[in-house]
Amino acid sequence: MHPQVDEYFVKLKQWHDELQELRSLLLDTELVEEYKWRAPCYTLDGKNVVILASFKEACMISFFKGTLLKDPKGLLQKPGENTQAARVVRFSSVAEVLKQKSSIKKLIQEAIAVEKSGEKVAKTTEAEPVPEELHAAFQQHPALEKAFEALTPGRQRAYLMHFAAAKQSKTRTARIEACTERILDGKGLHDCTCGLSKRMPGCDGSHKSLA
Known part of the structure; x- marks a missing residue:
């Protein structure tokens, strides 16, 4: 447990319980808890694997190489139109987190396996059009x-x-x-x-x- 992450949760006014549930799942793995970009981030051998985030409309768990993960239940979402690698799962209640707990644990373990494998996301080389x-x-x-x-x-x-x-x-x-x-x-x-x-x-x- 990282002291700055502890402080983050003390100051967190929204989605506290939801993110604590997600944090407990991550702390039960071999990932190392760090504090990056003003948020709890979980790494493997210094490589970013998962990060938690709190927004006005929802909280989320984000997988840095989410596009490489199998997602049989269709939980993973593309956070932005132009996002290539990351995929997120959004929550707006503790009940939602608990309902998907088993699936999230599997996604976390798969994300760890992907990072260990060294697999990289193939980025598109298509250039943006010039107006x-x-x-x-x-x-x-x-x-x-x-x-x-x-x-x-x-x-x-x-x-x-x-x-x-x-x-x-x-x-x-x-x-x-x-x-x-x-x-x-x-x-x-x-x-x-x-x-x-x-x-x-x-x-x-x-x-x-x-x-």
Whole structure:
């Protein structure tokens, strides 16, 4: 049991009992309890296997390589449209956790076996489409295209998804204009620009203290 996880549960105001039930299942395995990303995380030989999370609408147990797990009861869900590896099971009551307890234990054991096997999730290499508005911006501002191409693939993909998510062309153009300086500075969409973040290179909201 990790002291920071103990503290996490002391301060937890929502889904306390549900997550404690899930925690007890995880503590009954060979996984090591750690505290990462402000949440209880369970590892094997330093590799992330499972993490617990509390949100407004539900709590969940998330499997880092969930897409590799067998799921005969269809419990695992894709947390986001573009998520490749992780899969989650959501709960909104202790009764739900207890009802699926046996299945969750099997998923945890399978996740451990997958990690021991060294199997990796095959990530898609399909590139995100570049919006026409961004092509136009590149033509008008060659330095922007050069700076964009210098970004890591992950940062490029985040920007492309952000731009493409806008339904109207004028909104896509506005988003591109708003992000131009960040791109020219070599920053990703969620990178810190104020220099105050304690979670570099990501932004942790410290810039709000400047207001």
